[in-house]
Amino acid sequence: MSILQCVKCGNVIPSQPPRYRCPKCGGLLEYRIEKEKISHLGFSGDFRFWRYRSLLPKVKNEATMQEGGTPLYRAKRLAREMDLSELYLKDETRNPTNSFRDRGAALMVSNILDLGLTATVCATNGNMGASLSAYCAKYGVNCHVIIPKLVDMGKLAQMLVYDAVIEEHGETVDFSIERAEQLAEDTGWYQATPELNPLVVEAQKTIAFEVTEQFGVPDWFIVSMGSGGTVYSIWKGFKELYELNAIDRLPRIVGVQAEGCSPIVNAYRKAGEKHEKPMTHAIGIFVVNPVQKDLALTAIRQSKGLAVSISDQQIFSAEQQIAKLEGLFAEPASSGTIAAVENLRSEGKIGRSESVVCLITGSGLKATDVLQALSKRRKTAIVGAEFSTKEKLLRILEKRDGYGYELWKELGKTMTRPAVYQHLNELCSRGLLSSYTKKDRRYFTITDRGRRVLKAIDEVKMML
Ligand SMILES: [Zn+2]
Incomplete structure (x- = not known):
């Protein structure tokens, strides 16, 4: 039902053996659904990730830890604060390892089992490493994780407990990705780095499918951006439903970055500015050279959305606000989405009666800074x-x-x-x-x- 195609030159390539870049031009690859071959959506089964297999690349094995099917909360108290009528939080902290990356891990490990491979490598600054090592543990796959110097402690703890082989490489995840690409080439290990493996975008587009089933199409969908892949995944999900006539409108996508490290926002504004020393304490989105920048820009521009940046201070105060008003402990990387809505609402860019969904990618318990802040808070409390x-x-x-x-x-x-x-x-x-x-x-x-x-x-x- 899907073909594998280069996003740069359009070259169609066979999906076997697994490839991560276009052999012609080196561009990233993505799956395209063959809509003429799809007569109806065919969503079936429980409200979980595998319900959407009809629009996912075909796999024989279905690895699962009951991922997906996460709740969409109406955040009434937060909405009232912002003078907004409809605000929803898509709570991906409810996944098996407490982040949205479990979707990608389920699909990739299924693919690994299909291919009969026994080892995989993944560059990650946290959530993907935690997810992949859990699924690999369950299905007996050797998991190698390449992490940068800065990584959230909770996520690292998960990788350790799930018994992944961990290698530290580089200051930021950008260097870890290069290392993982080299390692996969040298060893033949399965490439599970989310920026490189096109199955991850496929897995993550199911978030859009779920929101459509839970609510419909919101006016705005707000997503934080590190490498830019998640923003693109959400857009791809809605676009496929639109192309299949399952929905009759599309949401506007807002990509959110931290002010201290916002290469995609700068590219969107066409500002040549580069940070002297990029830094953000929202480690989950600390990516200096986003591999999927162009895909993220495509999602934002095609959807007539926006790219915005938020200060670390705003990110952390939004995190507390979400917790205090809605009882949800979100990781800093995704708390920025609420701060962004607040800004866009006060600037009048988001209208009072428009519906907004914010993607809460992972749990706040995973983040280092939060844990440190809490121990400090405890003393003062x-x-x-x-x-x-x-x-x-x-x-x-x-x-x-x-x-x-x-x-x-x-x-x-x-x-x-x-x-x-x-x-x-x-x-x-x-x-x-x-x-x-x-x-x-x-x-x-x-x-x-x-x-x-x-x-x-x-x-x-x-x-x-
Ligand atoms: Zn190409």
């Missing part, structure tokens, strides 16, 4: 809890003197009165408060030292 009542008392008494019962009422009666007196006495003994008696009542007043402590707290809070 404990300090904060210890301070909160005393700090509140100091803040009240900073404005005017007060007595116990009054202060207890002002704290909202959230604790016993003896507890309030205990806090007040402790503050007195530390010299932050002093007390005097007036009309048989013991009044508390803040000391200079107390004021200095409040000022110090403010300064510390500003640094956090």
